[in-house]
Amino acid sequence: MITLARKLRVVDYFTLGWGTMVGVGWLVIMDDWLLRGGPLGGVLGFAIGGALLLPIGYVYGQLVTAMPDAAGEVAYTAKVFPRSISFATGWMMVLAYFIVCPWEAVAVGKIASYIFPSLDSMELYRIAGRPVYLPHVIIGLGLTGLLTWLNYRGIRLSAVFQNWTTFGTLGLFMVFVAVGVSKGSPRNFPPLFTHSGFVSVLLVIQIVPYYMTGFESVVKGAEESRPEFRSGGFFKAIWMAILVGILFYTIVIAAVGYVAPWRELTGERFMTAVAFERAVGARWIVSVILAAALLSLFKVFNGNLVAASRMVFAMGRRGLVDARVGQVHAQNQTPSVAVICMGLGTAACMFLGDAILVPISNVGSLASAAGWLAACAAYYQMAPTLRQRLVAALGALVGLLMILMKVVPFVPGHFIPYEWLALGIWVALGALAARRATS
Template sequence: MNLEKPNPKRPTLQKDLKRVGFFTLAFGAMIGVGWVTALGSWLQQAGPFGAALAFVVGGAVMVCIALCYAELTAMMPVAGGEVAYAYRAFGVFKSFLVGWCLAFGYIAISGFEAISIGLVLSFLWPATDRWPLYSFAGSTVYLSHLLLALICTAAITFIHLRGVKQAARLQNFLTFSFLLICALFVGAAFMVGKPGNWQPVFASTEQGMLAGFLAVLITIPFWFVGFDTIPQAAEESANEVPARTLAKLIIASVIAATVFYVLLILGLSYAGPWQQTAAADLPAAKAILFALQSPLMMNLVLLAALIGLFTSWNGFFLAGSRVLFALGRGCIIPTRFGETDQQRGTPAAAIWVVALLTVLAPLMGRQTLISLVNAGSLFISMAFFGVSLSVLKLRRIAPDASRPFRVPGGSVIPFIAALGSAAMIIAMVLPGSPVALSWPREILIVACMCTVGALLWRLGAKSRVSASDSERDYLILEIAGQEKH
């Protein structure tokens, strides 16, 4: 279809993100803080080599998904990423579904990080647990934790309102500090440990070694959520970052995360007999304490965890606001979400919405937020599946469209990515799976979020009829004449 440039003004974002900023955004969002406690379960289920192998295999599947993202991001470097991909491939409604799945998943993680500050700090300074207010769903809610969440959310909101350059500077500083600290304690672990500590290299469970390996493998994709923050911010790339480079950065971030997890597992299990540290509350920290007999080095591990919390929070806060902004700018939900600060070029309205929900989330307590994140993981997996299908669909309906980066091997890798994403979804809804959503809390959360999504869709009805198809093409894709169906 041919069309003229539409009349509505298209809100634009500040273009200040550079190569390093994109990489730290994705890598920092992926790493986060969960490894501090999850290391023990990985080792108990699969052993050091089994867990490392699971991350290599799982990482390879995630690279396939990342390749799909890379092709579409280079093809459509606009805010909201997946919102645009689904819109061009499948139309308005499926674009909304993908966007809502991502927005819920990202904001749930943002709220989880807010309440987790108090928990991580309490490992370093136990006095952080002050002034208990009430218990909710088995978790005690402390006033001190709520105040920390409020202060840190206000700080992150202020930074993001000032501009993406400031958010990127924070992410760069935090991520490189994190890597430096991790290099210190993982390097120390390899220096003082011995190969015998790896024995047995594979854990043996009642179901056998393969069962333990698969138990870890099935959880791997959820440790890589975060590379998809690059597509959300693609529109904000500085002129020096070509679309093809964005594609390569997505893939590089997933590979780097895989290397990090493998080195972490092998290094900390090398430091001392892994059976002794795996059962500890904080196995990563206890492994360093056992090997070096140094509380200072153990606290360095906890400091890395605290920094990782902020890198993850900063990344998902940005991603959540960009998804809401893209939906609002495209007249899919109320257009207020798509408004920008004219001076700073930031999606101010969407940032305030994410900030408000992030501040309110800790009131529900840590256990409820864990359930929200688990439910959000299902929604993000659905978005991964949608992106994989979008690649296949656009290859068919827009074969001649410009693709600065193209997934090699024809449709094989997108097909593997779709299968991998579908496996993630099935694993989360299949009773008895190690990552199955729990009944009733997490299943009810999914039902509630579907209801909220339906209400948001209804609220956006007037916005959707306010824009013609050609106008929406321009607002979402910034280009004209795209065959979507």
Template sequence: MEHSLKHSISFFGLIALGAGGVIGSSWIYTNSQFFKTYGAGGEIFGLLAAACLAVLVSLSFAELSTTFSRSGGEVVYGYAAFGKKGSLFAGWALLGAYISTLAFYVTASSLLISTIFPQIAIGPYYSFAGVKVYLTELVIGIAIMLLVFLINYFGAKLTGRVQILMFLLLVVLGLSLVVVGFSRGNVANFLPAFSQSQDKVSSIFRFILPAMTFLTGWESVAIMAEEAKFPKKRIGTVVILSIVIAAVYYISVLLSSAWVYPWQQTAGMQMGTIDAFKAAGFPILSVFAYAISFLGLATSAMTLFTAASRLVFSLARARILPQRFTKVHPKYGTPVNALWLVLALVLGMGWLGKGALVYFLDMGGFLVALAWSFSTFCLLKIRRKYPYLDGGFKNKHLFFPTFGGVIALGVAGLTLIPGTPVSLVWPYEYIILAIWCGFGLVSYFTQKGEQSVSEEFMGADSQLLNSKNVSSNPKEVL
């Protein structure tokens, strides 16, 4: 039986979901800590380097998303290239990254509110990793995530419209900070961009991993390609635009905060850009920065929740997860059971609270790096197996996406080696990673299904793959 999602997301809706999904919350107030650790130059230039890496990697997604428009994105590419094992690897990596980030938002939302209403951080609590989790904070975080769930439940069309509105507000508020920051600030507040104790190259390199977590979310464009109501050949353009728009937004706002007020002093503050504009004499813009943090949290949570549910839906189509998760609401056209599972996973991790914030960010960065690199290998394999495929966006040369994939794989590898600047935290993050991998393997071996490309999983794309003879000539890859 065919389980299809509705074509209900407009071109601008998908851009808002892609770019808005990247623009998160914590970057605008954690830059005080990042300025202190890496210098303003380390964070801003490290973010720029990560954005360049993301654009290179996105070239793979851009081509593949126009060729295969089935829901699931890299889950589908992995299936077409390497079969069921490839589908599991890609889907489980991205799903783990998205769930980790959403669990981060459960705590981050209440953390933001407590800066205005500190009284919520009182009363009954429990501790995790030596940090108190107040029940009031947890309830607020859960309530916000339930709202995100409900908007997703009632259809991608509603999700897209809400996302467009929030994204436009983000742009207006961000432009206000940038215009005032650069017109009323001074380059002397930014230079020198590093303190004397900070090594420039090391600081930039060390920030790439958390920056990759900040840049997560544009993959959702490919994941939701099936629901686009415009020609699929334009989806690749949306993929790249999402990264470029989000990266320009991040860098412009962060640089404006270092321009309007000395970044060395911002490094000693609690709320980064929010405090910097207030200290510079612009209290209204400080409120704008605070609003950006909430809107960024909402847009990112909305996109990642939507994308995570489609990953579950696609994995179920591939018979890696139980078939019950392919159920589509007859009226709203949304994968209802997949949405419920994502909600359960997010809340199941979100209760860990502020003590697990670093774990969530590090795990998200590692899994995203894996998924990014794997997309390149999928492109190389599919080009070799199916050289006749052309969805309308095709890389003339494979050097750039391959280079991006190799770099992403190198970053992922370094996180597993103890003692490197980007190593996972021993033993907690390694344990979490092992548990997540264990769940994926259990699901893989307990679900029965065909190893070949199936009509149910690939839909019309299955006929596309089988419509011509497969070439084995490696020269056709180049």
């Protein structure tokens, strides 16, 4: 029987977890984050929201150590829940990973056009009043094709790419933050909150699941660890991804609020770059930020493509969806059919253009939280000690609260009709996929 290639080390799992988590939201929609909470609301929102994920990270570390299965949440829930729950959990996690891919395919065109404004030409059509340009589409399709090919060819190629782009992003991040902060002032911070303190923090916490989704992608690659790999490495990679993610987001939000009067810049395109350029008074800092953003985009796109394809592959192998996606390439030892399906799906969805960017984050938040809730609930049933069950219960409660924040109508930032529509379409597609697999 052909199995997935076993090539990954601890550092590879860290770059998969953190690299899948942090994309380009810190550049593309920083204004949305600050308008939600202000500098202090944003920092507290990501710090609190990230800390709430630590018990969930603990649960995932325990589960992947006991069951190193690419199916992740599907495998865990299958141990204690009916098949329907296992399928629903897996289908939601596929959404959480897959939906990031067209997001990044669209974002790369936006970043490229900031560098080369002439790319904002040859408008094809508009969606929700936002134009879709031909050069943007070509760039997005090119990147999608490249990453699909990379993952089709082998996990080692994908891991090397992930490592270089992850550490490149972190290196450039440290450079532009250090330079920018040296020119900033605390006088730029006010207003610290955009609403009341509680509402400001709450509005930011609501989007944390989407922007912190990725640490659990470590478990999707569990079957591809090197033969000498020690299971404790999974735990280390997951916790490092969460902690470095919290630090990254809180630092970049605080830095943008510190380097320039942020309230004046919320209407600017790529507010982060504009704020640092104003503080430093030189264009080169923008080039550094855009280079960091492009590297970050490449790694988060690649990481989510890895996670989504492994999830679909594992569901196909279990007969939850079409069994053909559960095939392993004889030579490359990759889930080749699943990789191609995710690549084609990304290419199709990116034609929705810029209109998908903000609504997609809310749908992704709910999908991630649903998967976390299910994994923690499964571990609660399996945990041998009271302490472990309490941690699992806390993780499940966090997941449930994050879901309720999106679906309860009177909570600020709840789902709007377009987001319900997107979720409904995905559920309907899941029902069709399950029915096809059964028949």
